Amino acid sequence: MSEDKGVRENKEDLVVESTDSINYIDKTNKKKKRLKKVNIKKDIVKKVISFTLVGVICLVIGFTYGKSVGRGLPATSKTYSKGKVYATVGDTSITGKQLQSMMDPYFYLQGNTKLSDEEIESYEYSMLDYMTTVEAMYKEAIANDVSITDDEVDSEYESTMSSIEYQFGMTEDEYLKEFNMTEKSLKEELKKELIAIKYLEESTEVTEEEAQNYYDKNKDEFLKVKASHILIKTTDDDGNELSDEEKEKAKLKAEEILKKAKDGEDFASLAKEYSEDSSATDGGDLGFFKSGDMVEEFEKAAFSLGNGQIYDEVVETDYGYHIIIKTDEQYSSFDDEKESLISELSYNKQNTLIDDVLEKYEVEIKE
CATH class of the missing domain: 3.10.50.40 (Chitinase A; domain 3)
Incomplete structure (x- = not known):
């Protein structure tokens, strides 16, 4: 506990990091330095869809495009069998080819850092958690007649391409050529994710009245x-x-x-x-x-x-x-707590909904 910092400051020193988060952190090396602690939600990847396709695209570009400008190979890599099934969502399989495309960016972004088998396994599980969650939520969204318009997909596509050009200097044509994709195939993936997220958000809304009732009780x-x-x-x-x-x-x-x-x-x-x-x-x-x-x-x-x-x-x-x-x-007054309470109650609904959907579609991540 440093002498020049208050107990209420630098609260991140006591944050408990989940090994399921996008950046693996060895929590055994984090020293406790503050009396004040901060609660952080665990299992973020499983419980809410936090890896958007746009984010994955940017990682992939950073990986592949980075190699083309001579950044070199990462210190860590792992090859997955293309045809092997690593997870299932009902009758849908997640193959090694799909997992490879998601893991390679992570390996590359580690640069010269040699990851342990435990670290690789932790992130691998997180990625499969994400992929199966999106697939299951999409299936359930379709079953509940959730849809989005072509204009919404077009808008997201344009936003994605603008982000790519801004961050990496790649035009739309360069990106599609680099990854052997078409505008149609990318829009199909974006549409799938947008439908899954829309269903999740619409199904877990919390009204002010619900929050007030919880506060009163x-x-x-x-x-x-x-x-x-x-x-x-x-x-x-x-x-x-x-x-x-x-x-x-x-x-x-x-x-x-x-x-x-x-x-x-x-x-x-x-x-x-x-x-x-x-x-x-x-x-x-x-x-x-x-x-x-x-x-x-x-x-x-x-x-x-x-x-x-x-x-x-x-x-x-x-x-x-x-x-x-x-x-x-x-x-605390209700007005002081309203925003965080609505967020917490919505989060709890999301937990319940996603758990129920994963069970319904018999999601399984293979050993």
Whole structure:
């Protein structure tokens, strides 16, 4: 926990990265540096259609067109059997040829980085997840008579070509020739994806009334607590854990400070004198936070307190030992929560819908 950053800043340090995201990140190497945590949705590729065809096209161009200007071969590659079936969606197969065209750009974009088998497998699964999800959602959209106009497809096609020309300097004719495609075949792929996305969006809309009803029935979810703390760290400045002996000394120090606070000494003054968190300059004040914002041990203690009450024991987290006082509480208003609540409820609907559709079409990713 750096001394010049507040607990509420640089929240990305505690983001949990999914290995299913487009950029594989080895989360074992990420050090915890902040008390404040951020919840990030997992399984993005599976749960929402986030790899658009336009994005894939740009990756492919970056791969193939990049080679033509001498960027060299990637350090990592893998050859998939063209006729082998890697996944199925009902009676539709995803073959090695299709998977190869999606994986090659990823390998190329890694440049000189040699990927491990685990990293390759993780991204491979993510890509198959994407491909099968689009196929299943398209099938269900057609079954529900979802359609789009030729004008919508034409507009998306023109936008795609404009992006290609802007980013890579390739004209429409150059692109189609490079990939041995026709305007008709590309528009067919764009149409398929647009129909799938349209069905997903239209089927998972959330009204303001739905959000209001949820808020009214679950108001405790929107309780915010304000607390201050004093931190005695159990890690060094690089985030490495202290020895058992040093940790025991830290705990004893924290317990002595807790006694001072319980005996009536001013909490803010104690925080300014002893706390090893950057919030010390603010008297340990962390501001308001909701359930799910803080690490579990800290949150459990803070939410159990009454206003002005100090927690009876020092609280241990990965960051060290905390002395905690609750200073206030309030409920977020519906207007404050409306936008994020509608988004969350829609996301939950998307999860349910996609899971149901994948089950309906017996989607299977082969081992």
